[in-house]
Amino acid sequence: MSIVEKAAEKLKTLQPEPPLPPPVEAAVPHSAPTIERLSGKARVVEQATEAAPLWHVDQMALERAGLLPAGDEANDRLADELRRVKRPLMENAIGNGPKVLAHAERIVVTSAVPGEGKTFTALNLALSLARELDFEVLLVDGDIPKSHITRVLGLGGQPGLMDVLVDERRQPAEVIVRTDVPNLLVVPVGGRHPLTAELFGSLRMEYVLEEFGGRNPHRLVVFDSSPLLATPESQALVSHMGQVCMVVAAGRTGQHTVDSAMQSLNDSQYVGLILNMSCLPASESYYGYQGLYSQGRLAGEA
Ligand SMILES: Nc1ncnc2c1ncn2[C@@H]1O[C@H](COP(=O)(O)OP(=O)(O)OP(=O)(O)O)[C@@H](O)[C@H]1O
Ligand SMILES: [Mg+2]
Secondary structure (H helix, E strand, O other), X not given: OOHHHHHHHHHHHHOOOOOOOOOOOOOOOOOOOHHHHHHHHHHHHHHHHHOOOOEOOXXXXXXXXXXXXXXXXXXXXXXXXXXXXXXXXXXXXXXXXXXXXXXXXXXXXXXXXXXXXXXXXXXXXXXXHHOOOOOEEEEEEEOOOOOHHHHHOOOOOOOOHHHHHHOOOOOHHHHOEEEOOXXXXXXXXXXXXXXXXXXXXXXXXXXXXXXXHOOOOOEEEEEEEOOOOOOHHHHHHHOOOOEEEEEEEOOOOOHHHHHHHHOOOOOOOEXXXXXXXXXXXXXXXXXXXXXXXXXXXXXXXX
């Protein structure tokens, strides 16, 4: 054998073993019944969902947008006012209110006309409720035309409420975004649709809201909305709610306007009025908060 032939023989012995073929369905063998194979797959999906990163809520961006009060003093006052607002809402939600409500876990923040402080109130109420030990809060952006919460949280372009209403193959849970604020979840607006009022009034909407409520009895669902007298869809949205927080801009919105908006509510709902932007000094009023903010329940138990 020549030197070249000997070298070729030696080389053959140094070749690595060919790799073994990958195991076929190693975790879930083919012989396993279908249900077991499906549940094996379901576990994988669940793990992937849990691993999804938490959405960062940028508090500075909220402050810049005027949706969080800037400064410790303003924050403390707001926290106090919101405690008064949220207490009856929570009592109702757990069935300790004056009467039994259908879907007391669904709370909408609305107003008669634009600019009365709905988004400010919805966001701060949701944050305040999320600080409660016994509740988890799902904040839903139900103001489709303005989608203020969606934009300020940087969730524009993400699938949301409208997508699960339009596409029945989508599961409502798919559009719930878990945030890095403990106990706070968000549903953005999603894509636009010309028939928003009809979608809000549909049976599909009721199903989606049921699913948003989840199987968790400690979940509260807080909705921001468009004004009752400005868009037909907000009346459709509000009709699904057990509890309604009606924001009224102090010194701006007249009694007649508020009364007209209240006509679209029904007797079975709990309605709380929140006087916002009052200039009453704190010492003079139960609702008092000097400066821009004043919230309190003016009228409640229906
Ligand atoms: N209690 C408050 N304290 C401080 N600022 C407030 C308060 N309420 C509302 N604002 C400010 O007033 C403006 C209007 O508030 P907001 O956007 O919440 O109103 P809105 O009812 O949601 O309006 P729209 O109908 O246009 O959606 C915002 O700039 C907000 O920062
Ligand atoms: Mg708004």
